[in-house]
Structures are given as structure tokens and as C-alpha cells.
Amino acid sequence: GLAPSSLGVNFVSQASLDCKVQYKLRTKRRLLPVKNTRGIGPRHMVRNQAQPEVKVDPKTHEVTIDGKKASSAAVREVPMNMLYFLT
Numbered sequence: 001g002l003a004p005s006s007l008g009v010n011f012v013s014q015a016s017l018d019c020k021v022q023y024k025l026r027t028k029r030r031l032l033p034v035k036n037t038r039g040i041g042p043r044h045m046v047r048n049q050a051q052p053e054v055k056v057d058p059k060t061h062e063v064t065i066d067g068k069k070a071s072s073a074a075v076r077e078v079p080m081n082m083l084y085f086l087t
Contacts (some may be wrong), residue, residue: 005029 005028013019014033022031042051052066063070 005066009030009032011034017033044047055064065074
């Protein structure tokens with residue numbers, strides 16, 4: 001049914017609401033503007049004390065986190081796409 005869509009909201013910029021993005025996205029969820037986020041940072045996030053040093057080599061695009069090389073295997077399929085979250 002429509003219950004999940006009617007219970008959730010998506011936060012978007014005020015500019016997108018001004019451009020009537022809700023009609024372009026064709027979502028059934030309410031769209032609300034994001035407000036007062038300029039001063040929010042990692043220290044405000046619940047259970048987010050980790051603030052590692054992340055570096056990206058501009059030539060090789062190698063990513064290191066606290067000096068250790070970061071890597072992830074490629075996936076064949078993404079189980080939930082953007083459309084799933086916007087309906």
C-alpha cells in the first residue's frame with residue numbers, strides 16, 4: 001500500500017522545492033526543505049567519533065585512510081537503487 005510512502009519524508013534543498021522537483025521525481029513521499037545545516041559536522045553525528053585522515057592521490061586515484069590503502073571489490077549488481085528510495 002501507500003503507508004510506507006506516507007510515513008516517510010525526503011529532505012531536499014529549498015531551491016529544488018522552488019523548482020517543483022517533486023513533480024519531476026514522481027515520488028509519493030513528502031519533500032521537506034533542509035534547514036540550519038551549515039554548522040553541523042562530524043562531532044554532531046551519533047556514534048561517529050572516528051575522523052580518519054583520508055587522502056586521494058590525484059594521479060593514481062588511490063585512496064588511503066590513516067595511511068592504509070583502501071580498496072573494495074567491484075559488484076555485479078546493486079540490490080537497491082535510487083528509485084527504490086524515492087517511491
